Amino acid sequence: MKKSHQLKTGSIYCGDCLKMLDEIPDESIDLIYIDPPFNSNRNYETFWGDVQEKRAFTDRFGDADAYIRYMRPRVEKLYRVLKKTGSFYYHCDWHASHYVKIMLDEIFSFNNFKNEIVWKRTSAHNDPKQYGRNSDRIFFYTKSDKYTFHPQYTEYEEEYLNNFYRFKDKRGRYRLSDLTGAGVTKGDSNIEWKGYKPSTRKRHWAVPNWAVQKLIDKEVAELTIREKLEVLYENGFIEISKNGVPSFKRYLEEMKGAPLQEIWTDIPPISAQAKERLGYPTQKPMALMERIISSSSNKGDVVLDAFCGCGTTLVASQKLGRKWIGIDVSPTACRVMSQRLWDDFKLVEGKDFELVDIRKTEAELRIMPHFEFQNWAVIALGQLTDMSGIPNKRKSGDFGIDGRLYPIELEKKKKAGEDLFGDVDRYYPVQVKQMDKVGRPDIDNFYAAMKRDGRDKGYFIAFGFSGEAEKEVKRLYKTGDADINLVTVKKLLEMEANLL
Ligand SMILES: C[S@@+](CC[C@H](N)C(=O)[O-])C[C@H]1O[C@@H](n2cnc3c(N)ncnc32)[C@H](O)[C@@H]1O
Numbered sequence: 197m198k199k200s201h202q203l204k205t206g207s208i209y210c211g212d213c214l215k216m217l218d219e220i221p222d223e224s225i226d227l228i229y230i231d232p233p234f235n236s237n238r239n240y241e242t243f244w245g246d247v248q249e250k251r252a253f254t255d256r257f258g259d260a261d262a263y264i265r266y267m268r269p270r271v272e273k274l275y276r277v278l279k280k281t282g283s284f285y286y287h288c289d290w291h292a293s294h295y296v297k298i299m300l301d302e303i304f305s306f307n308n309f310k311n312e313i314v315w316k317r318t319s320a321h322n323d324p325k326q327y328g329r330n331s332d333r334i335f336f337y338t339k340s341d342k343y344t345f346h347p348q349y350t351e352y353e354e355e356y357l358n359n360f361y362r363f364k365d366k367r368g369r370y371r372l373s374d375l376t377g378a379g380v381t382k383g384d385s386n387i388e389w390k391g392y393k394p395s396t397r398k399r400h401w402a403v404p405n406w407a408v409q410k411l412i413d414k415e416v417a418e419l420t421i422r423e424k425l426e427v428l429y430e431n432g433f434i435e436i437s438k439n440g441v442p443s444f445k446r447y448l449e450e451m452k453g454a455p456l457q458e459i460w461t462d463i464p465p466i467s468a469q470a471k472e473r474l475g476y477p478t479q480k481p482m483a484l485m486e487r488i489i490s491s492s493s494n495k496g497d498v499v500l501d502a503f504c505g506c507g508t509t510l511v512a513s514q515k516l517g518r519k520w521i522g523i524d525v526s527p528t529a530c531r532v533m534s535q536r537l538w539d540d541f542k543l544v545e546g547k548d549f550e551l552v553d554i555r556k557t558e559a560e561l562r563i564m565p566h567f568e569f570q571n572w573a574v575i576a577l578g579q580l581t582d583m584s585g586i587p588n589k590r591k592s593g594d595f596g597i598d599g600r601l602y603p604i605e606l607e608k609k610k611k612a613g614e615d616l617f618g619d620v621d622r623y624y625p626v627q628v629k630q631m632d633k634v635g636r637p638d639i640d641n642f643y644a645a646m647k648r649d650g651r652d653k654g655y656f657i658a659f660g661f662s663g664e665a666e667k668e669v670k671r672l673y674k675t676g677d678a679d680i681n682l683v684t685v686k687k688l689l690e691m692e693a694n695l696l
């Protein structure tokens with residue numbers, strides 16, 4: 197890593213995390229969560245593109261080894277940027293979880309493994325010839341023995357309450373718990389009190405100091421066992437059974453709840469009706485991220501998600517007062533995150549946070565998944581023409597128009613919540629083709645689409661245009677029928693380079 201690299205929180209890096217992590221200094225991050233696509237390094241192509249396309253795991257990687265070979269160098273870099281006191285969470289499922297665990301043991305060390313969290317992801321469903329697969333795994337590791345952990349609590353189950361908190365008095369519901377511990381000791385913890393000597397039952401006094409401390413002004417450590425027992429008794433916290441054994445009255449309302457265990461069944465997936473739902477199939481619930489962030493970080497800490505999709509980790513971090521960094525290889529994901537930060541917190545890109553893009557080469561653009569290419573082209577054209585390029589959210593269904601360019605001042609008005617009445621109609625349609633020779637029929641189709649939309653001016657982006665196509669565009673301009681601007685990818689890249 198170059199020395200010049202400084203930690204820049206409030207950044208969304210758009211690119212492969214393998215490259216982007218080099219921008220982050222050693223041991224600078226407090227908490228890392230990742231939720232990489234399980235089946236493929238190029239899964240984003242289907243994830244952010246055509247959600248209909250579903251290919252089997254083996255089609256993509258061949259086997260789990262290939263997946264691990266892809267992930268290992270990325271996790272090694274994540275390990276490098278994690279602070280010595282940091283925590284790491286890897287979210288995955290049955291496809292590769294066992295291979296992932298072995299890889300993580302090797303990178304983080306077996307001794308730094310903390311939990312394999314099982315998150316019940318869906319309700320019961322029918323998998324006719326096997327048990328329903330309804331859970332994800334989240335591996336929790338730390339980098340050393342020194343790390344932040346704030347235990348979380350959940351509500352007690354009714355059955356537990358009925359079994360244990362069986363008593364009630366004017367203070368509320370309570371259970372009886374032991375005032376003694378196993379084994380005989382000498383001295384103060386074996387005194388006789390109210391006729392009971394614990395050593396007769398092979399036990400010694402174990403008085404809950406926290407309960408005594410709540411009732412006195414001085415330090416509990418200054419009290420003898422007898423004095424502690426008296427304080428609890430006088431305040432009604434000790435009950436003596438018929439056979440003379442004293443017990444501590446543990447009131448339900450004093451308890452924080454049941455300490456959270458490693459099987460999580462209380463966070464439902466994002467339902468079709470959920471408010472937070474953005475419509476991406478792998479979006480994780482905010483409650484899940486809030487739980488992890490609250491457990492394993494403090495306010496002001498830096499949280500990193502290197503596969504951050506639509507940015508749930510970033511939003512949860514922002515909400516909980518943590519600093520954050522996001523990385524995603526998909527430009528579409530980066531745009532979605534940017535929009536989400538605006539929608540949820542009114543954070544402005546370029547002012548409150550940065551979207552750091554890596555410049556693409558023509559060769560990379562040629563092999564980019566089409567939907568990603570289309571998004572890149574519309575956004576880049578927008579930036580280079582001082583307009584706001586908004587790609588279509590869906591891959592199909594917009595009849596020959598792949599995106600729209602809106603004059604910037606309209607976007608500002610929209611963000612300021614101003615009335616756009618009369619203005620919404622001002623935009624230029626954009627057509628994108630990832631091909632070398634766009635021909636005359638493509639121009640005809642775009643012209644027809646423009647007319648359908650009632651537009652006279654539009655943009656067509658491709659790697660190249662045929663002579664016939666150029667001729668037709670000139671003709672349409674001359675006759676005053678339409679102003680179609682042909683933009684090559686080369687031109688876009690040149691304009692981009694001139695801007696830097
Ligand atoms: C399962 S999704 C993450 C969903 C996320 N947890 C959320 O709640 O929205 C995985 C993400 O990883 C991204 N991705 C895939 N390969 C990547 C890579 N090499 N570097 C960075 N991001 C990558 C994909 O574009 C996708 O957005």
